Amino acid sequence: MLVISCNENPEEYAVIITEKGKIFLRFFPEIAPKHVESFKILAREGLYNGTSFHRVIKDFVIQGGDPNSKDGDSFNDGQGGRAGKYFGIGEKDIPDTWTIPAEFNDMKHKKGTLSMARAKENDSAGSQFFICLDSLPTLDGKYTIFGEVIDGMDIVEKIGDAYTPRKRNPYYSRPDGDNPRPNIFMDVEIGIAEELGLELSTVNK
Numbered sequence: 001m002l003v004i005s006c007n008e009n010p011e012e013y014a015v016i017i018t019e020k021g022k023i024f025l026r027f028f029p030e031i032a033p034k035h036v037e038s039f040k041i042l043a044r045e046g047l048y049n050g051t052s053f054h055r056v057i058k059d060f061v062i063q064g065g066d067p068n069s070k071d072g073d074s075f076n077d078g079q080g081g082r083a084g085k086y087f088g089i090g091e092k093d094i095p096d097t098w099t100i101p102a103e104f105n106d107m108k109h110k111k112g113t114l115s116m117a118r119a120k121e122n123d124s125a126g127s128q129f130f131i132c133l134d135s136l137p138t139l140d141g142k143y144t145i146f147g148e149v150i151d152g153m154d155i156v157e158k159i160g161d162a163y164t165p166r167k168r169n170p171y172y173s174r175p176d177g178d179n180p181r182p183n184i185f186m187d188v189e190i191g192i193a194e195e196l197g198l199e200l201s202t203v204n205k
Contacts, residue, residue, distance in 0.1 A: 010192045013150075014043060017187045018053075020159060023131070023152035024198050025114055032103040032146035034087055035116050035125065039146065040190050041084030042127050048188035053159055054078055055130075055178045058167070062159045063117055063130040064186060074176035074183075081126030089123055100125040100144075107145040109136040112156070114147035133160045150203040159184055 016023040029036040042048060042065075050070045054077035055063035068080035083090075083098040090097030102122040109115060109132050117128040131149060132139075133156065149156060162184060166177035193200050 012040070012190055012192055013196055013198055014039070014147075015189050015191075015196045015198070016152075017189070018155065018159070018184055020184065021152060021155035023155050024150050024196065024203065025147050026150045027147040028107070028145065031105040031107065032144050034100050035103055035144050035146035038084035038087075038100050038127075039129070043188040043190045045084070047084075047127060048186060050185060050187070052077070052183040052185045053162075053180060054176075054183075056160060056162050056164055056180050056184075057133075057178055058160050059134050060136065061130040061132055062156060063128060065117075065128040067127065069183070074179050075174070077176065077179055078128070081128045083126055098126070099123055103144045103146070104141050105145060106141075109139040109143070109145065111135060112149040112153050113145055114149065115139065115143045115145045118143065131156050133157065151198065 014025040016025070027036045047067055048065055051064055051066060052069040053062050053064040054066055054069045055061070066077055066080045069077045082096050083100045086092050086098050087100055089099045089101060100116070100123070111132055111134055113132040115130055115132070116125040117130050118125040125144060162180035164178050164180050165172045189196060
């Protein structure tokens with residue numbers, strides 16, 4: 001008789017590792033399967049490692065995941081990124097053109113929500129993501145929510161409090177105005193709770 005474990009496919013989580021601490025994420029594959037799949041692929045490829053949170057706006061969002069943020073030129077941060085695989089959008093043989101079809105859903109953008117950034121077109125999301133610092137109903141139905149912070153929200157808030165040129169001078173007009181000084185870099189890992197050091201009994205349910 002073959003006994004199959006009910007834990008044959010344990011849930012996977014992500015951890016964002018920064019100098020300020022760790023942020024643990026839970027995914028929502030049931031409502032945004034393509035976004036979750038893409039994020040996991042990119043994390044396992046190492047695309048997120050060494051990128052920074054290039055857009056930080058207090059009481060709004062912290063945004064990162066742009067490979068351009070690795071090149072030392074803060075003026076092009078926020079302009080790069082791609083999907084983890086070909087989802088039918090872009091040139092199949094040119095990965096840098098790949099984007100993710102929108103998976104807008106009924107979930108609300110609230111404090112700790114993990115959502116995917118995009119350009120003007122609905123189907124233009126790539127690798128950039130953001131975490132909400134507050135309830136942001138104006139974003140609902142316009143950006144794909146694909147997860148949430150389950151531990152480390154205090155780290156998210158620390159990043160949200162980081163110094164940026166625009167915080168010091170609201171009239172700062174250069175494109176790096178919301179980019180923290182110094183930069184806040186990250187590594188991202190995917191795995192089951194035990195592999196990531198996540199204690200599920202203590203996280204937000």
